[in-house]
Each structure stands twice: as C-alpha cells, then as structure tokens.
Amino acid sequence: MAKRIDVSDLNIYYGNFLAVEGVNVSIEPRSITALIGPSGCGKSTFLRSINRMHEVIPGGRVEGKIVMDGQDLYGPDVDPVDVRRQIGMVFQRPNPFPTMSIYENVAAGIRLNAKKMKKSDLDDLVERSLRGANLWIEVKDRLNRPGAGLSGGQQQRLCIARAIAVEPDVLLMDEPASALDPISTLAIEDLMADLKERFTIVIVTHNMQQAARVSEQTGFFNLNGVGQPGRLIEFNPTEKIFSNPDEKATEDYISGRFG
Amino acid sequence: MSQISTASVATGGSAPSGPRRSERTGRLPNWALWACFAGAAVVVGALWPVFDLNIALFVLYTVVLGTLAVYLLTRTTEGSRRATDRLVTCLVVSAFGLAMVPLVSLVWEVVSRGAARLDGEFFSSSLVGIVGEGGGAYHAIMGTLIITALTTLISVPIGLMTAIFLVEYARGRLKRAITFMVDVMTGIPSIVAGLFAYALFAIFLGPGIRLGIMGAIALSVLMIPVVVRSAEEVLKLVPNELREASYALGVPKWRTIVKVVIPTAIAGLGTGVTLAIARVVGETAPLLITLGITNATNVNAFDSRMATLPVYAYYQLTQPGVPPQFATDRAWTAALVLIILVMGLNVVARFISRFFAPKSGR
Ligand SMILES: Nc1ncnc2c1ncn2[C@@H]1O[C@H](COP(=O)(O)OP(=O)(O)O)[C@@H](O)[C@H]1O
Ligand SMILES: [Mg+2]
Numbered sequence: 327m328a329k330r331i332d333v334s335d336l337n338i339y340y341g342n343f344l345a346v347e348g349v350n351v352s353i354e355p356r357s358i359t360a361l362i363g364p365s366g367c368g369k370s371t372f373l374r375s376i377n378r379m380h381e382v383i384p385g386g387r388v389e390g391k392i393v394m395d396g397q398d399l400y401g402p403d404v405d406p407v408d409v410r411r412q413i414g415m416v417f418q419r420p421n422p423f424p425t426m427s428i429y430e431n432v433a434a435g436i437r438l439n440a441k442k443m444k445k446s447d448l449d450d451l452v453e454r455s456l457r458g459a460n461l462w463i464e465v466k467d468r469l470n471r472p473g474a475g476l477s478g479g480q481q482q483r484l485c486i487a488r489a490i491a492v493e494p495d496v497l498l499m500d501e502p503a504s505a506l507d508p509i510s511t512l513a514i515e516d517l518m519a520d521l522k523e524r525f526t527i528v529i530v531t532h533n534m535q536q537a538a539r540v541s542e543q544t545g546f547f548n549l550n551g552v553g554q555p556g557r558l559i560e561f562n563p564t565e566k567i568f569s570n571p572d573e574k575a576t577e578d579y580i581s582g583r584f585g
Numbered sequence: 586m587s588q589i590s591t592a593s594v595a596t597g598g599s600a601p602s603g604p605r606r607s608e609r610t611g612r613l614p615n616w617a618l619w620a621c622f623a624g625a626a627v628v629v630g631a632l633w634p635v636f637d638l639n640i641a642l643f644v645l646y647t648v649v650l651g652t653l654a655v656y657l658l659t660r661t662t663e664g665s666r667r668a669t670d671r672l673v674t675c676l677v678v679s680a681f682g683l684a685m686v687p688l689v690s691l692v693w694e695v696v697s698r699g700a701a702r703l704d705g706e707f708f709s710s711s712l713v714g715i716v717g718e719g720g721g722a723y724h725a726i727m728g729t730l731i732i733t734a735l736t737t738l739i740s741v742p743i744g745l746m747t748a749i750f751l752v753e754y755a756r757g758r759l760k761r762a763i764t765f766m767v768d769v770m771t772g773i774p775s776i777v778a779g780l781f782a783y784a785l786f787a788i789f790l791g792p793g794i795r796l797g798i799m800g801a802i803a804l805s806v807l808m809i810p811v812v813v814r815s816a817e818e819v820l821k822l823v824p825n826e827l828r829e830a831s832y833a834l835g836v837p838k839w840r841t842i843v844k845v846v847i848p849t850a851i852a853g854l855g856t857g858v859t860l861a862i863a864r865v866v867g868e869t870a871p872l873l874i875t876l877g878i879t880n881a882t883n884v885n886a887f888d889s890r891m892a893t894l895p896v897y898a899y900y901q902l903t904q905p906g907v908p909p910q911f912a913t914d915r916a917w918t919a920a921l922v923l924i925i926l927v928m929g930l931n932v933v934a935r936f937i938s939r940f941f942a943p944k945s946g947r
Contacts, residue, residue, distance in 0.1 A: 384756060411835030425851075438840055
C-alpha cells in the first residue's frame with residue numbers, strides 16, 4: 327500500500343543535456359503532492375524518473391537516489407519493470423488501448439502480464455477499479471464496447487482505473503486534467519481525494535487553483551533560462567506555498583507575475 | 586468528366602462576398618461547359634478529313650480545344666479566378682484520363698482475348714498429352730499458389746521481425762546500415778534474385794537443378810524488403826503513448842510489442858503483406874531460371890520442375906506449336922487468371938484494413 331518516496335541529489339539527463347538538477351524531496355504516503363512550475367522546467371521529466379519511465383527515451387539517464395520505503399529504485403539489481411508495477415502512471419492525454427474494450431483496458435495490467443486469474447476474480451477487480459475511478463455507473467452496461475468510444479473525461483478515468491487495477495503503491499499523474507473540460511476535471515479531482523486514502527499521489531498540474539484545492543504538499547519547479555536545468559525551488563505545505571512562500575520566485579509565479 | 590461540374594459547384598459556395606478587381610459576378614450554367622467540349626468535338630470532327638486525323642489525335646485536339654474554350658468563356662463571364670480554377674480542373678481530369686488509358690486498354694485486351702478459354706477445363710486439367718486444342722493450367726495454378734504460399738511463409742516472419750527490430754530496438758549506425766541494405770534489396774532486379782537462388786542451389790545440388798523451393802527463395806529475396814518497408818511504416822504509426830501506457834503498467838518491452846503494438850497495427854500489417862504478395866505473384870524471370878516449366882502437375886516443391894502461371898503464359902506464347910492459336914489463347918487466359926488473382930489480393934487487402942482497423946465504437 328501507500329509508500330513514502332525520498333529523492334536525494336537527483337540529476338536527470340537527456341543525453342548530455344541536464345534537464346533537472348539537484349532535486350531533494352520527501353513525498354509523504356497517503357497524501358497528494360502537487361508539482362507546479364512554468365513549461366519546460368522539468369516537472370514531467372522528474373515525474374517520469376520516479377517510475378523509471380525516463381530511461382525509455384533514448385539517451386535518458388539519471389544520477390542520484392530515489393528510495394521508496396527503503397528500497398533503492400535505481401539499485402543495480404532492480405528491474406525497472408518491477409518498479410513500474412509498484413508505481414503507476416496516468417498521462418496528460420488519455421491513452422486507452424484502441425484495440426481493447428473497456429473491460430480489457432482495465433484488465434490490461436493483468437492480461438498483458440499473463441498473470442493467471444479466475445474469471446470471477448478478474449470481473450471483481452475490473453468492477454472495483456472502475457468504481458474506484460468513478461466510472462462504473464457510466465460504463466457498466468457497455469463493458470465490451472471499445473474504450474476509444476468514451477468521452478475524453480471518461481477515457482481519462484478509464485486510464486486511472488487501468489492504473490489502479492494493478493494495485494500500485496504510488497500513482498503519478500502528469501497533468502491528468504489539462505485536456506479535459508471543467509466538469510470532467512472536477513470528477514478527476516474528487517477521485518483523487520478518494521484515492522489518496524490508498525495511494526501516494528504525485529500530480530503535475532499547470533492549474534494553480536487545482537494544486538491549491540487537492541494537494542497537501544506543493545513543489546515549485548523553475549529554471550533560470552532556456553537551456554538551463556530545472557530545479558526544485560521550494561517544497562512546502564500547500565497552504566504555506568499559496569499564502570506565505572519562502573522564495574520570492576514562488577510568490578512571483580503564484581501571483582502571476584511570470585510563467 | 587463529372588468532376589468539372591462538381592468542382593464548380595464546390596467552389597461556388599465559397600465565392601467572395603465583396604467585389605474584387607476583375608471579378609465578374611456572372612454564373613455559367615453547367616451545360617455551358619459541356620457545350621464547350623461538344624463544340625470542340627464538332628470543330629475537330631469537321632477538320633478530320635482535312636488533316637487526316639486518327640481517334641487518338643481527335644480526342645487530344647478536342648480536349649485541348651474544349652479546355653481553351655472553357656477557360657476563355659469562364660474568364661469573360663465569371664472572372665479570372667474562376668477561370669483558373671476551371672482550367673486546373675480540366676488539366677487534372679485530363680491527366681487522370683491519360684493515366685487510365687493504359688490500364689483500361691490493358692484490362693480490356695486481356696479480358697477480351699482471355700475470356701475464350703476461361704472454362705472449366707482450364708482450371709481442371711494440365712497440359713499432359715495435349716497437342717493443339719484443349720488442355721488447361723491446373724498445374725500452373727497449383728504451382729503459383731504453392732510457390733506464393735512458400736514465399737509468404739519465408740518472407741513474412743523475416744520481414745516482420747526485421748521491421749520490428751528496426752522500429753523498436755535498432756539505434757544509430759546499425760539501424761542506418763540495415764535500412765540501407767533493405768533499400769538496396771528493394772532495387773535488386775528480379776532476374777538477379779533468380780540467379781542468386783540458382784547459384785546457391787547449384788553449389789549443393791549441381792548445375793541444371795530445378796526445384797520449387799528455389800523459386801520460393803528467389804521470390805523471398807524480392808518480397809522481404811517490400812514487407813520490411815511497409816511493416817516499418819505501419820509500426821511507426823503506432824503512437825508512442827500506447828507503448829508508454831503499457832510500460833507504465835509494468836509490462837516488459839517484448840510483451841508490449843506482441844500484445845499492444847502488433848494488434849494496434851495489424852490492419853496495416855495485413856494490408857502490407859497482401860500487397861507484397863500481389864507484387865511477387867506475377868514475377869516471371871526468377872521462376873524461369875529456378876523452376877523451369879513442365880506439362881504435368883507437380884505439387885512437391887522439393888522435387889523437380891514446377892509450372893507457374895507467368896512462366897506458363899510465357900512458354901505458351903513463345904513456343905505455341907502448330908497451329909499456334911490454341912496455345913496463344915491459353916497464354917491470354919493465364920494472364921487473365923493472374924490479373925484476377927492480383928485484383929483479388931487487392932480486394933482482400935482492403936477488406937483486411939477495414940475489418941481489423943481499431944473501432945471507435947461511436
Ligand atoms: N524527449 C526529450 N528529449 C530531449 N529533451 C527533452 C525531452 N523531453 C523533454 N525534454 C526537455 O527537458 C526539459 C524539461 O521538459 P519537461 O519535463 O517536459 O517540462 P515540463 O513538463 O515541466 O513542461 C525541457 O527543456 C525539454 O526541452
Ligand atoms: Mg509536462
């Protein structure tokens with residue numbers, strides 16, 4: 327279940343380009359941590375390094391340490407595939423598998439990994455995950471229809487159901503609501519409030535109201551200029567960040583003076 | 586030629602509201618355009634005896650004159666923008682017509698000459714003991730089917746795996762080297778592929794050897810690069826987001842390829858393979874060298890000569906015997922069957938791409 331993550335002296339590279347530099351942060355279990363900051367400052371890059379998705383990109387590599395409940399995620403004998411089973415991810419654009427039905431999409435984590443499971447257990451898991459993602463009522467009569475036939479907001483909740491169906495410890499969300507309308511956004515935010523009972527959630531968002539609404543902790547990323555590495559400028563309880571931040575840059579960003 | 590009228594209707598809707606320089610507001614009825622071409626035909630027809638034209642020149646002059654008339658008429662009544670629009674429409678339609686001439690005349694010729702022998706006997710008997718009338722191409726049809734199936738069996742796994750390697754795994758130098766080799770292979774003349782297979786087998790089995798499998802290998806040399814190329818293009822179209830979604834669920838890369846990438850691309854892969862088959866099914870030169878020809882039915886690709894449709898057509902035409910009429914007829918029918926086969930494969934390809942395409946379900 328929900329686990330804590332400690333990041334120390336993390337540098338993240340694309341080939342020779344240092345994209346994110348010197349991140350030190352502790353992410354609390356059973357809470358929502360929001361990451362904010364201007365475009366291109368490395369929020370997505372940092373998020374993807376937590377579940378070792380960063381190294382999927384050619385030339386992508388990481389220096390430093392990420393420890394999850396005592397387990398070094400970048401340890402020499404750690405399989406990135408195992409890390410990704412423990413740390414789920416939801417992407418900016420909803421990406422259900424187009425060849426699969428709604429049911430199959432939710433069961434994808436089990437089926438694609440060829441895990442054996444009784445049909446009735448799998449049915450239960452699919453229902454539980456869809457309920458967990460607040461989608462069950464809308465789709466329970468058309469589980470065998472293609473997942474691509476849902477609306478954008480429903481597709482994103484389907485992707486969340488797919489992610490929580492493998493029962494990870496941590497859920498990473500990269501701007502999960504930025505492609506959605508306000509009502510779907512609200513649905514996703516409500517859902518996050520439910521999910522944090524069971525998961526450690528890290529969310530990247532462009533929307534500061536959203537960060538203020540949903541999160542307990544907020545990290546502010548910034549960069550000094552184009553070509554410079556992004557840095558975690560400030561990490562504090564959300565209330566403090568939005569009322570009385572330690573850093574001048576944070577205040578400027580939040581009050582809309584730049585970014 | 587209905588494109589002319591639809592194009593003018595389509596552009597008519599977006600006519601500019603404000604008056605422009607040299608833009609006239611008149612509107613030509615559709616029949617006026619046809620009248621231009623009819624008038625051109627009458628004029629050219631009247632000149633036929635004078636200039637001693639033939640049918641091709643008649644059509645050519647009519648199209649040129651008609652286009653000119655349409656252009657001038659539109660320019661004086663509807664303005665220069667519409668005139669240019671009509672001119673380009675006429676040019677595009679003429680170019681299309683020109684491109685259709687060889688295709689239509691080829692199909693017409695083959696159908697009209699091949700239909701005579703398109704009978705039951707052609708599909709049920711071989712040429713054993715046939716001198717003159719009758720006989721068929723059962724042995725050649727079976728040969729073509731067997732050789733093509735073998736070729737597909739060899740080429741598709743190799744081609745698909747190469748494409749998967751290129752798209753999903755290969756990087757940098759190695760990738761460029763393989764891509765270059767595939768490009769070179771695409772350009773190999775088919776006769777060279779035949780000689781390659783012949784030389785390869787001659788090393789082991791001595792000169793003068795003829796086997797079905799040799800032909801299949803020669804054709805594979807031609808088919809593999811086509812499969813690689815089309816599969817590569819299709820696999821590249823699979824959005825990276827789907828691979829990442831799968832990785833993020835803790836699915837290993839090879840499983841992601843087998844269970845997500847290939848199913849998503851299956852329609853395009855099937856279409857590509859089918860078109861690649863269509864590409865090699867009519868190859869003649871390599872089969873001439875590697876299979877030779879025979880009058881009897883041989884369905885064992887590992888034993889002696891085999892007949893195939895293209896080679897059959899070639900020999901029926903070049904060595905018809907006396908009188909030549911019957912063999913020549915059989916050659917045309919063989920060509921017709923080959924065309925039907927290729928067209929059938931194209932239809933199958935379309936069917937595959939429609940049937941397997943991801944459904945949106947809306
Ligand atoms: N695939 C990539 N290859 C190379 N550089 C990249 C790649 N993705 C992002 N970057 C670079 O890394 C930096 C951080 O990008 P990103 O993490 O996407 O920012 P954010 O999500 O905060 O908008 C940017 O300078 C960007 O150009
Ligand atoms: Mg981003």
